[in-house]
Amino acid sequence: MKLVLIGCPGAGKGTQAKMLSKKFGIAHISTGDLLRDQMKRGTELGKKVSEIMNTGGLVSDDIVSAMLAERIKEDDCKKGYILDGYPRNVAQAEGLDDITGPLDKVICYEVADDVIVDRMTGRRSCPECGKMYHLTYNPPKTEGKCDDCGAELIQRKDDNEETVKNRLKVYHETTAPVIDYYRNKGILMTVSGVGDIEDIFNKVASALEGIN
Numbered sequence: 306m307k308l309v310l311i312g313c314p315g316a317g318k319g320t321q322a323k324m325l326s327k328k329f330g331i332a333h334i335s336t337g338d339l340l341r342d343q344m345k346r347g348t349e350l351g352k353k354v355s356e357i358m359n360t361g362g363l364v365s366d367d368i369v370s371a372m373l374a375e376r377i378k379e380d381d382c383k384k385g386y387i388l389d390g391y392p393r394n395v396a397q398a399e400g401l402d403d404i405t406g407p408l409d410k411v412i413c414y415e416v417a418d419d420v421i422v423d424r425m426t427g428r429r430s431c432p433e434c435g436k437m438y439h440l441t442y443n444p445p446k447t448e449g450k451c452d453d454c455g456a457e458l459i460q461r462k463d464d465n466e467e468t469v470k471n472r473l474k475v476y477h478e479t480t481a482p483v484i485d486y487y488r489n490k491g492i493l494m495t496v497s498g499v500g501d502i503e504d505i506f507n508k509v510a511s512a513l514e515g516i517n
């Protein structure tokens with residue numbers, strides 16, 4: 306089973322990808338993780354990527370494609386895989402077809418922008434133990450303090466309203482054509498990314514039953 310998951314930052318697709326990966330026994334491939342992994346292992350590709358990133362450049366589609374092509378040959382991809390965070394534009398989507406062959410489904414998690422802003426700007430984390438909180442949905446027992454270790458909670462710099470809105474704008478501009486691309490191929494499934502995580506997962510999992 307070959308899947309692509311699409312969703313804006315904060316839509317929860319990483320969590321859903323992990324659950325689907327477990328349920329169907331297929332690999333979860335995040336291109337961000339792939340890049341970091343190559344750099345950590347110091348491969349030829351990794352060295353190239355480090356160089357580009359150190360000079361503030363963007364890693365080209367060619368490099369990411371080459372990395373993906375290698376990754377899907379690995380053993381854990383025999384039954385299939387889920388791509389998370391790729392493709393981000395139509396050129397990448399077209400290139401992806403050459404690497405993977407026909408995809409089975411592309412799942413798009415839809416969450417309204419104001420919900421995302423609310424989710425992300427309310428996030429707080431503990432700098433000591435890493436525990437995550439949300440001011441509304443999962444607040445600490447004592448305001449501003451970690452339940453487990455008492456440290457002062459912090460907000461990630463990227464989680465301020467302006468940055469989040471800007472990322473959403475970029476997401477919509479580049480991803481809308483990708484969504485159309487897959488809709489035209491007849492393999493797009495859209496699902497609401499709002500509500501209970503298990504409910505969202507079950508909806509998608511049952512739609513995927515029967516695909517090999």
Ligand SMILES: [Zn+2]
Nearest residue numbers: 431434451454
């Ligand atoms: Zn803590």
